[in-house]
Amino acid sequence: MRRFLLILLVMAAGPVHAEDSAPAGEDSPYEQMQILARAMQLIRQDYVDDSKISYKDLSYDAMRGMLTALDPHSQFMDPEEFQNMQEDTKSEFGGLGVVVGQKNGVFTVINPMEDSPSFSAGILPGDQILKINGQTTDKLTLQQAVEKLRGKVGEKVTLTINRPSAKEIKDYELTRAVIKVPSVKDARILPQTGGGRIGYVRITQFNEPTADELSKALDKLEKQGMEALVLDLRYNPGGLLKSAVDVSGQFLPADTMVAFTQGRTPTREYRTENRKGPQRKYPLAVLVNYASASGSEIVAGALKDLDRALLVGETTFGKGSVQSVIALPDGSAVRLTTAKYFTPGKNLIHQHGVSPHIRATLTSDQEAELLLSRRPGEEGKKGGVDPQLARAIDALQGTLLYAGRNSRP
DSSP, X not given: OHHHHHHHHHHHHOSOOGGGOOOTTSSOHHHHHHHHHHHHHHHXXXXXXXXXXXXXXXHHHHHHHHHHHHOTTOEEEOHHHHHHHHHTTSSEEEEOOEEEEEETTEEEEEEEOTTSHHHHHTOOTTOEEEXXXXXXXXXXXXXXXXXXXXXXXXXXXXXXXXXXXXXXXXXXXXXXXXXXXXXXXXXXXXXXXXXXXXXXXXXXXXXXXXXXXXXXXXXXXXXXTOOEEEEEOTTOOOBOHHHHHHHHTTTSOTTOEEEEEEESSOOEEEEOOOOSSOOOOSOEEEEEOTTOOXXXXXXXXXXXXXXXXXXXXXXXXXXXXXXXXXXXXXXXXXXXXXXXXXXTTOXXXXXXXXXXXXXXXXXXXXXXXXXXXXXXXXXXXXXXXXXXHHHHHHHHHHHHHHHHHHHOO
16 A cells, blocks of 8 residues: 555656645645545455455545536546547437536537437426436436446437426437538528628538638529528537637638637637638628637627627527646546637637627527428428517618728719
8 A cells, every 4th residue: 555655646746846846734735645545545444345445446535525616617538538539520420419518517409400310309598407317417427427428329318307487397318319410501592671782591500610611601602693691500519629710710811810718728719710712701791699608709709709600699608618638647647627618809718608799589489490300301481470580680680781881882
């Protein structure tokens, strides 16, 4: 045990810094590691179930506890969990297609991915996941909950859902499937309801090919005579930061700061890169709602602060913290919150969100109709009333009308 304690102390100490040299009784790493080592010794000596007390199990559980206690987004990942996390940015994976986060301590659906089992079953943003296969979620970490949602393709999973808007609790039986994640959808010229040819395109999330897919969609719409654009980021849970910056770069000059981070590490700025072709300078409206999170908030915040777009809808989710993933020697990893995102106007995104210029909401029935209209084969068809889209169209038509008048001799 003494040898084990010595190893723990050496691993914990690392390079000695001024703050590590605290007097006894203060925040000393040596004293705290002694306490941890003593607790592990007692567990291994006296705990009733010896199948749970390997040094690996105890150290992994200790790291899970440490990271979970910091905030909902910091976490420890064992080698399998780390590998699954790395697969998230690929174009397809196995699961239920439900993006979850923690809001007020409850696992909440941010977005049911389109063309997925959760979307087809009728799960909605804002639904709260109370149980997974009968197990309550109140003591699970976010990563543990995600792992329970994943598994072999074809297996069934029962989710117990609380829907606050309807004040009902209901079980949903879903079957895991291969989830394909298209990121740019429904690009089209909107039906003529007044002056100007207004385009529409929707981004479902930000992955590696998103900016290129968006560029191709915009090129196509521009060839059809598009004069203004509605960019729909509603229910977009985010994704890759670089993708969000590159999407912003479709509408901003090169070397424009899209966001910056502040934390204990030096401030870092994220800027647009050079892109081929002329700048896209036509009027732009961006649709956002309570389920627009992370990368979509960075795009919306940048375009708003830089006066490049008019934001229409609701205040966004408010997930604007930076998680750095650090691999450990045994294949496990630590995801650690290291900074927070700010918009170019120095507005904090985390827990605040990005507020729209024009506030427009949907009723629960309108929201259900909107999501139903996004099912395969229904895209682009006329559905129910969408007040948020209608307000965006009105604003763009007004902008085009004003520009037209000013351009007259």
